[in-house]
Amino acid sequence: MTALSPLVELDPDAVRDPAGVYEQLRERGVHHAPEIDAFVVARHDDVVRVLRDGRTFSSRNTVGRVLPPADPSNPRPPLSPLLLLSDDPEHAQRRSIVNRAFTPSKIAAWEPQIRQVAEEHVDRLGDLGEVDLVRDLAALLPIRVVSLVLGVPLRDVTRFREWSEEITASVGNHGGDPVRREQVQDAFSSYISLLLDQWDGTVDARVLSQIAAAERAGELTRTQCVSFVAELLVAGNITTTHHIASSIALLGSTPGLLDRLRSDPRLVQPFVEESLRLEAPIQGFYRLAMADAEIGGVPIPEGSRVFVLYGSANRDPQVWEDCPHLRLDRPNAAAHLAFGKGAHACIGSSLARLEGRVVVEVLLDRLETLELLAVPADLPYLASFVNHGPVSLPARVRLRGSVPAQEVGS
Amino acid sequence: MTVRIVVDFDVCEQHGQCVEAAPAIFRFDDEGQLQHPSEVGDESAADAEDAQFLCPTQAIMVTREP
Numbered sequence: 001m002t003a004l005s006p007l008v009e010l011d012p013d014a015v016r017d018p019a020g021v022y023e024q025l026r027e028r029g030v031h032h033a034p035e036i037d038a039f040v041v042a043r044h045d046d047v048v049r050v051l052r053d054g055r056t057f058s059s060r061n062t063v064g065r066v067l068p069p070a071d072p073s074n075p076r077p078p079l080s081p082l083l084l085l086s087d088d089p090e091h092a093q094r095r096s097i098v099n100r101a102f103t104p105s106k107i108a109a110w111e112p113q114i115r116q117v118a119e120e121h122v123d124r125l126g127d128l129g130e131v132d133l134v135r136d137l138a139a140l141l142p143i144r145v146v147s148l149v150l151g152v153p154l155r156d157v158t159r160f161r162e163w164s165e166e167i168t169a170s171v172g173n174h175g176g177d178p179v180r181r182e183q184v185q186d187a188f189s190s191y192i193s194l195l196l197d198q199w200d201g202t203v204d205a206r207v208l209s210q211i212a213a214a215e216r217a218g219e220l221t222r223t224q225c226v227s228f229v230a231e232l233l234v235a236g237n238i239t240t241t242h243h244i245a246s247s248i249a250l251l252g253s254t255p256g257l258l259d260r261l262r263s264d265p266r267l268v269q270p271f272v273e274e275s276l277r278l279e280a281p282i283q284g285f286y287r288l289a290m291a292d293a294e295i296g297g298v299p300i301p302e303g304s305r306v307f308v309l310y311g312s313a314n315r316d317p318q319v320w321e322d323c324p325h326l327r328l329d330r331p332n333a334a335a336h337l338a339f340g341k342g343a344h345a346c347i348g349s350s351l352a353r354l355e356g357r358v359v360v361e362v363l364l365d366r367l368e369t370l371e372l373l374a375v376p377a378d379l380p381y382l383a384s385f386v387n388h389g390p391v392s393l394p395a396r397v398r399l400r401g402s403v404p405a406q407e408v409g410s
Numbered sequence: 411m412t413v414r415i416v417v418d419f420d421v422c423e424q425h426g427q428c429v430e431a432a433p434a435i436f437r438f439d440d441e442g443q444l445q446h447p448s449e450v451g452d453e454s455a456a457d458a459e460d461a462q463f464l465c466p467t468q469a470i471m472v473t474r475e476p
């Protein structure tokens with residue numbers, strides 16, 4: 001039994017609220033946890049040091065294991081991410097190409113359309129009476145928004161969502177059905193290829209138009225383009241779903257918060273940052289030590305696995321005054337590590353922040369009441385110590401200007 | 411609104427992505443040293459934030475202050 005055990009054993013209370021475990025891990029300092037065979041890094045300054053030193057701490061095992069090397073005899077090797085698991089110089093070179101599609105100013109141009117999508121989905125809740133705000137909202141928006149921003153035609157979004165779910169599942173599950181995986185991957189690859197072939201040569205805010213231009217310029221191969229789109233779906237959907245779900249859980253369970261945000265809409269962005277800080281959708285990822293190193297005074301032998309806890313850094317009292325509490329007046333609000341730090345910092349952070357803010361704004365604008373039907377301590381969370389978020393948010397919502405469902409016809 | 415810009419020179423590796431993204435704000439001087447104003451106006455906020463995003467080492471901190 002070590003401090004980390006409750007998380008590794010997926011104790012539901014620890015998974016829902018890992019703050020107590022993290023406090024012990026920070027107090028203990030960097031140490032080896034046999035349960036995950038990795039050195040655990042929990043203090044903010046140590047986390048930043050590791051993330052900033054990609055030369056010593058490789059990303060090849062970020063998701064906990066190293067992918068097997070590509071089998072040259074396999075004509076259809078499994079899609080592997082373009083960025084997440086690569087190191088310099090490949091990482092820097094690839095990232096400098098695809099980065100251009102995700103700059104804050106390019107992403108900001110999508111705000112009106114993202115708002116429209118969010119309004120559509122929130123308005124639909126009004127007809128449902130009792131809802132599950134994960135199933136009926138948080139799980140639906142990210143794939144719609146990413147399709148929009150990529151430039152996937154609306155008529156294909158349903159198919160696109162199905163592929164996205166299957167590809168995401170096959171990444172976590174190395175076993176699975178290899179035949180099925182190949183079928184999905186082939187269908188997905190042909191579809192993305194078709195969109196790239198149909199590209200009309202104009203470069204605009206649509207991410208696919210920018211990838212197509214990079215392909216035409218010889219900067220990316222076709223396989224890299226497809227891998228990158230798959231990576232966006234795997235990295236961007238469940239994380240954003242969890243972020244939206246956690247934000248709604250905070251909105252519904254923090255007394256007075258809804259009214260405060262309504263009375264001063266400038267507080268919505270700080271709220272989104274606090275939601276990311278306190279409920280980081282990715283709590284931690286791995287690195288691999290490529291040389292003998294030292295973190296926080298502790299020697300790390302070459303070849304060691306290192307588990308870097310963004311979620312704990314976000315609760316480090318050295319950095320955050322009054323750290324357990326949601327505060328809308330933090331001068332360093334955006335300095336949390338929910339999107340990581342350094343070369344691999346989330347490429348989708350501008351999009352996720354924009355989407356998070358717009359959803360909250362639309363909810364504030366459209367909802368008369370938001371009543372969660374479970375107290376926070378009873379909410380079911382995904383059984384994982386890497387991904388963090390509620391899997392279900394039963395609620396009763398009433399839209400402004402609508403008649404409560406039970407009064408209809410009475 | 412003012413927009414404050416801080417570059418952490420312990421982290422900066424002079425990749426020059428900021429100079430490309432926001433040449434009106436960031437430049438290399440004759441010695442190859444990165445130069446930038448510590449404050450810019452509203453109209454430059456978006457360029458500064460793009461530069462912050464594009465920095466390969468995340469050495470740039472941009473804050474909007476009302």
Ligand code: HEM
Pocket residue numbers: 051059062083084085095146231232233235236237239240243280281282285310337338339340341343344345346347348349351352
């Ligand atoms: C609130 C939502 C999100 C959170 C919390 C999040 C979190 C993260 C984190 C922590 C990393 C860094 C991994 C590391 O240190 O190795 C990362 C990387 C990444 N994220 Fe996100 N992400 C979110 C949304 C998105 C979205 C919407 C997209 C794309 C549309 C996206 C695409 C990526 C990609 C491609 C990477 C790999 C970057 C690289 O290795 O250079 N993410 N994300």
